[in-house]
Amino acid sequence: MTLDFRHHPAVTLAEVAEAAGVGESTVSRVLRDHGSFSNKTRDRVMEAVERLGYVPNRIAGTLASAGSRLVAFVIPSLSNIVFPDVLRGASTVLEENQHQAVFSVTDYDPEREEALVAAMLAWRPTAVMLAGFEHSERTLKMLRASGCRVVELLDLDGTALDLAVGYSNRAAGRASAEFLLKRGYRRIGYVGHDLDRDTRAGKRFAGLSEALGAAGAPLTDREIHAGGSSVESGRLGLERLLARSRDLDAVYFSNDDMALGGYFHCLAHGISVPSQLAIFGYNGLDIGRVTPQPLSTIRTPRVATGRIAAELVVTNAPPQVVDLGFELVEGATA
Template identity: 45%
Template sequence: MKKRKTLADVASAAGVSKMTASRALRGDKDVSQANVDKVKRAAREIGYYGNHLAASLSSKRTDLIGVVVPSLSNIVFPQVMWGVTDALKGTALQPVFGVTDYDPEVEYQTVRNMLSWRPAGLILTGLDQPEDTRLLLRDAGVPVVQIMDSDGDPVDACVGFSHTRAGHDIATALIGAGRRRFGYVGRNLDKDLRAGKRKQGFREALCRHGLEFIDTMDGAQMQQGDIRDPAVVCGRRMTAELLARAPDLDCIYFSNDDLAFGGLCHCLAEGMDVPGRVALAGFNGLGLIEGFPGKIATSRTARREIGEAAARIILDAVETPEAGEARRQIFTPTISLGDLAETEEVVG
């Protein structure tokens, strides 16, 4: 077995001292760019990868940033992760990702394991963690950024938007477009608490106009195996059932665009005019919906920008701990009514 390359090997190959090589690889600002380039080139040429565990024992932290997301089944959270990765390019910090599938116990174990690695910071989704998870976060001793929500109390920093307002605003826009008979399709609302907030905001807007959901499908009526089907499949099946029960609906609000796209597939297969016969509205602003007839209404969220902002908060805290960086950054989703905006007939 070949011996692992050491920092001394890098320094020798680069023609610098061991201390200069160490500082160059850490990204210290007082090392000249010429020496940084030489050291990094030498490390690549000889196959040096360092010992971050030893470094963490001396510095009391690693250069890892833990990022905890609930799902990778749609493009939303990969885009958040893309933003985090972009913000950390050219730095010594490296993101490490964990996926919870909206399970609070999995989230607790993921956070616990990540904190045991002595990360430089932690990014996780939402503000509604159980108390045992929040205790870990409060005692973490590193910057913690909770993302994709602002309806609640962050443990430390927060980058996101109000889901309650997002639901309220798109309901108001749909009512303004003449829709009056609303249905709802969602799933996993017992775990996806942010979707529940959007539904509540939507309902509050309806109530202000003397309206209410005519009928809803929240996944509770489905078989357990069906709930595990892809969102598009569930959206198509649930839309079919909802319209069979309430055929005079003129608008259906979905908990996300994936479900709404499934609803669009059902309507197109049945020859229904979307949005003339029934308007469909989702959440997230996915590119998936752009190329189809009957383009659905949606709320577009700044997913990549939220990831970038969260990573920068941690980066700033690591590089300049005394800096007074923003600890709460709020984004506002933008509403697109899709083809409904071009519909001349107002449904009364």
């Protein structure tokens, strides 16, 4: 019960050429506006294209020439707003430059990443965009052998294969620690999600712990939620953490979602923020600017990351690492 019976096989360039009474290469030249042809010919061709409803077949076009103009994104998640933001930044640039975005989601699993990179490479993309620097040996080997551009996103703490665009998570962790210390907090806790899978969150945690340790105020306690990040696990995580360590004066969350959960817990339980407990997040989501007290956090250039990455790819820029930095937002919760 397919619908195929409704349809003629798609119109081909040869049929357009026939209908317009010109050669195939002429049609091809007109459609790509490449090479020379008379106005009269162009009109005839365009008329036939219009009349037959011709849509060029890029599969064939790509095979015959070079460059698929496909950009593959292999991202860990779509729940974490970071990645839709990156896609958003990239997609504008890609569309302006007649590229298409293909994506798949690894769910933070390196094995899936490997399989998905292989599947993506089968499309001979112009570039593959990945999150971070941690990839399996085989993934790296495939990417190197593929000949397509590779962009590693959202991280700077590691060695880039080709292009990298992002900011240092480790430095962000340190900056957060220094801010909290400067404000006088000394008993600092951590509420986060799965650190091993989300290696960037892991690096922030490392930066935080390191800076706190160096200042003689090591992390007091931590509560780690096994799954992904969410507002709910932030709230729950804080509740559990406080049940164990009542005398914390600040909590660093693995990101703003988690931090908002923590903030809501405080609102609901009459814990005064920041006087009783300070809250600090990461990402600088818009929502954090509109909460009754603006969230103290680090704003990351997620959309810009996608945009710059796409720009480097479409301009075929030489290998380089672009540090987009981050901005500490003082907010009112810490």
